[in-house]
Amino acid sequence: MTRRDVSDRGSERQRWWGTAGADPRPGLFVRWPIVGTLFLLPILIPAVQEVTRGGAVGESALELVLILLYGLCYLAFPWFVFRGHGVRFRFVFCAVMLALGWLIVVLLQGDSIYVLIYVMAVLAFGLPAPLAMLLGGGSLLAAALLIASGADTYGSWSDLGTVLGVSAALFFMGRLLSTVRSLREAQDEIATMAVSAERARLARDLHDILGHSLTTITVKAGLARRVLETGHDNERAIDEIREVEGLARSALTDVRATVSEYREVSLSAELVGARAALRAAEIDADLPHAVDNVRTDLQQVFGYVLREAVTNVLRHSGARHVKVRLGRAWLEIEDDGVGAPEGARGNGLRGLSERLAEVGGTLRVENAAGGGLMLRAEVRPALEVAS
Incomplete structure (x- = not known):
């Protein structure tokens, strides 16, 4: 049992x-x-x-x-x-x-x-x-x-039969009312759980969206400031500021779409955004050029994984090189930064674990042997999971 x-x-x-x-x-x-x-x-x-x-x-x-x-x-x-x-x-x-x-x-x-x-x-x-x-x-x-x-x-026996019939009807009526009360309580509990789930979804999605967008905006704004301070390449500074403006508008659109639950993440678009963000941070990026080998049903969740991983690299790692590898049902990101304390997981990684769990996947985060951090998201086939 x-x-x-x-x-x-x-x-x-x-x-x-x-x-x-x-x-x-x-x-x-x-x-x-x-x-x-x-x-x-x-x-x-x-x-x-x-x-x-x-x-x-x-x-x-x-x-x-x-x-x-x-x-x-x-x-x-x-x-x-x-x-x-x-x-x-x-x-x-x-x-x-x-x-x-x-x-x-x-x-x-x-x-x-x-x-x-x-x-x-x-x-x-x-x-x-x-x-x-x-x-x-x-x-x-x-x-x-x-x-x-x-x-x-x-x-008489007929009197007893009448009392028995009425008592049975009252008993089943009482069970019916008890069931109705239980259903009302269940509905209230479901409504509360739905509100909590929606709050968790909004918190997770807004963290993923704003965390990445604001980090990229910060990196690009810092790059534009440094270029302007040197006064050698004003055109590049203007280009960076234009990209900052575009990122801000995109983030605002993403927030509105997330609140409406209409937003979708594209793995290919996240690769393009990751390349631009890492280049602005002067981090050498070894990224795939296509995502055709990744299962279609996993590209959205892997897009979230890539977004969060790149955000963490920009924020915390101090890395100079990042390598991304893709497979049919796995995604791996490795950097040469400072790594992370054992067992340390922020809200972003917990949110990724929840997203992967919804599709039967797992998230593994560990310090690389030569320094830095390795993050691997993997979804095992259904038959393998069942066995």
């Missing part, structure tokens, strides 16, 4: 024993006293009449008190059941109400078995399914034994 199977079974068990008592809509607490009173009248009025009709005064008073307590429990059960109380608290409340119901059945006799319908409703809506079946099923079994013993003063 896999860990996922165990988790799924645990989730099923949690749903089965779940706390069926999450807060319902607030309007219930306003409407229920009126609705609940109307539900109680058809059976409580005859019961009160039966009590006041005759018999010992003390016994009649006791029966009346029990009926009033039972009715109050029925009217108050939303506050006891739906206010975030634990299963144990709700179980005790339902057990007390069930005991009151049975006392009324025993004392009133007649067709008083119908009184149990109210506590069956509370069990169905207030307790997890196993506990509701335990208390409700035990009560119905006790009623059946009572009728089978010949004590027909408490009701």
Whole structure:
């Protein structure tokens, strides 16, 4: 059995024993006293009449008190059941109400078995399914034994059948409402996760876009400043400043497209941008001239890898030479800079790992033997992964 199977079974068990008592809509607490009173009248009025009709005064008073307590429990059960109380608290409340119901059945006799319908409703809506079946099923079994013993003063088999049918309908209605509550909670959780995922996507994409663009703009602006300071090649400085302007406009367009989730990265375009950025930083670049040998479905994610790797070279490496190699399902970037501390990974590399994981790939970053850093992104074939 896999860990996922165990988790799924645990989730099923949690749903089965779940706390069926999450807060319902607030309007219930306003409407229920009126609705609940109307539900109680058809059976409580005859019961009160039966009590006041005759018999010992003390016994009649006791029966009346029990009926009033039972009715109050029925009217108050939303506050006891739906206010975030634990299963144990709700179980005790339902057990007390069930005991009151049975006392009324025993004392009133007649067709008083119908009184149990109210506590069956509370069990169905207030307790997890196993506990509701335990208390409700035990009560119905006790009623059946009572009728089978010949004590027909408490009701007939048809009365018991009616109570059983209504109780079953209430039980399944309670499970339905519990399922609806669970679905609402799941929808809220999915919405929260979607917002978090969108924030992570924006943070990752903006980091990749602005990090590279601003680094390239900084390098080119610095180059233009140095050329202007020497005063030897003003035309080149003007060309660099034009490229800075173009990069700024491109970055603004990329940000707008990223926010709209319409932006796509091209590996070939990233190679062209990397060549220009590395040349401006006076870093010798050994780059491929074409990307035809790379799988089409991997060119976008490899474009992100190349962009982030070149950005890190420009920012941190102090390298003088960068070499890029491409394969059908792999990309490798190596420089001769200072390398990186063992295990150090910034937000950019973590974002690349997430992008590669989405296509079944991995990212490996390690210090090269002769100094510098080597970054390799690789996507293994599906058959190899499955094996």
